[in-house]
Amino acid sequence: MPEIAPRVANSILISVLTGISLNAVIGIIFHSGTFWRAVGTVACVLCLVALQLAYVSRPTARKTWQRTTLVLLAQAVLVWAPIFVFGPRWHGFTGLLAGSVLVLLPAVLAWPLVGVVLTTIVFFELTKGANLVAPLYAVTYIIVGTMITALVIYGLSRLVQLVSDLHAARHELSRMAVAEERLRFSRDVHDLLGLSLSAITLKTELTNRLLDDHPERARKELEDMLVMSRRALADVRMVASGKRELSLDEECRQAQSALSAAExxxxxxxxxxxxxxxxxxxxxxxxxxxxxxxxxxxxxxxxxxxxxxxxxxxxxxxxxxxxxxxxxxxxxxxxxxxxxxxxxxxxxxxxxxxxxxxxxxxxxxxxxxxxxxxx
Structure with missing residues (x-):
């Protein structure tokens, strides 16, 4: 089915977001052990994922500067505020914020803001204690993990957008092909049947006038009408098949007959x-x-x-x-x-x-x- 590609792309994105979210939620709940922290964790994660799917990674979302700013601010609050409660276990969501920045903003603004996100993480880790050796390992790990998450989110969001654009382009091409075929059919019907039907009408009028006084000539005109009607039927079949070849010699003969019938x-x-x-x-x-x-x-x-x-x-x-x-x-x-x-x-x-x-x-x-x- 044509819709399967967008569905697969969205399913991959949702699976990755679910995996990131579950990994962080399980770790926080396991180490916190309190009911309200678990509720707060789940609520924040659901809000982050909802913003990601409903706006950031949604191809059909109508993106404006005002909405983009509000969404990024909301994600920033949902990412940075819980860090002071959950600590390093919440750092996985900084990659989600960095990925949203790369998706929604032009590169000239996005990369400096990603740098701000990484600098904030470094500052938070280095100011946790006096021992700088262990935090340096932690900082390196978090920076690499954040960038991997950001690039994965960016790549999957772009994949969803590109697949959606491709699907829309295919739909438009199909619509244009149908419109072109309708136009071809209309042209062929107009061009092929016009003379045949006009000639049949003229022959019919002529035959009607000749029936009483010139029955033999009327019979000849009826025979011509039969030939023309068969020719019109053949033209209809030719239009339906799309194979359109006409003989100039035959058309000259038909023109001679039709014009002569019209005197x-x-x-x-x-x-x-x-x-x-x-x-x-x-x-x-x-x-x-x-x-x-x-x-x-x-x-x-x-x-x-x-x-x-x-x-x-x-x-x-x-x-x-x-x-x-x-x-x-x-x-x-x-x-x-x-x-x-x-x-x-x-x-x-x-x-x-x-x-x-x-x-x-x-x-x-x-x-x-x-x-x-x-x-």
Whole structure:
């Protein structure tokens, strides 16, 4: 499960804190032997561990300077005040305080404060008695133990933070992948099915008009509709599978049929070069969407389509009349179709432009480098 890593990191931190706490508590209770000292020890330890887990080592805690200062002051009181009661047996918790300082403060402030913690321990040990030899051994032992505890607390706290960040990053990547897949599906459905459904609608209207006077031609149109519906079904399956390859030759034939059914005078000119792979698919998509726009958004009487090789690139041009609105190059506020096409063409290093002339002539041009065919 994705959540297991943060749980393991937190479990390790809790286990280490529990071990440090139990070691100190058992030693103090064993040597003190009084009920109230035992209660006071347990209360202080619980408060220290609660502050550590709830704020210092908690990745989701909202850390501010004010809260950090209060937490460190509270930990300092809980660490230093019991020393005067329990003595050296409480020194294990100075490492907890030093570790919290390293976790919560920037290095330029943290290390001097850690030095203050260690100096305070040295001062306490050296002023306990007149014999300096034994305290020197004790001081060395306590300093090393304090630093080991501090670095362990710091390392485990950072581990919990890093694992939590990694888990959040994985979750965000998963969310973005789902969003990207939804966007891909939306683009493919829009670009692939638009022309098929528009052509089926036109063929249906044409067939309805021809049924009485021209039954044979109506039958021919019905056969075309059957082919188009099967093609639309194949497109849906292709979108669902994520494998998207279109034939420019087939799209030219479909464009001829759809525009003729709409009584648009259509002329298609293209070079003999065979285009397949990414370039052919992208140009076929541009052609399909361009013809769909002619059928949906214009009152065209003629449409010219050309595919030409030009200086190491392929240029597809769709021109038609009957446009009554001003057009512009693809922009953030453009329709989804133009935005989708611009995105697809630009991914191959090409360029998509849209122009509308005052006389209602509309021009859609896509330039795609031939070098993109090898991608």
């Amino acid at each position: 648009v005078d259509v002329r298609i000119e293209r070079d003999d070069r065979e285009l397949d792979g990414p370039v052919g698919t992208v140009l076929a998509t541009v052609l399909r969407e361009g013809v769909t726009n002619v059928l949906r958004h214009s009152e065209a009487e003629w449409c010219e389509i050309s595919v030409r090789d030009l200086d190491g690139k392929v240029r597809l041009v769709i021109a038609n009349d009957g446009v009554t609105v001003n057009g512009s190059s693809p922009a953030p506020n453009a329709g989804n179709g133009i935005r989708n096409l611009s995105h697809r063409v630009s991914r191959l290093g090409g360029e998509l432009t849209v122009e509308t002339e005052p006389d209602g002539r509309y021009l859609l041009r896509a330039d795609v480098p031939l070098a993109a065919a090898g991608r």
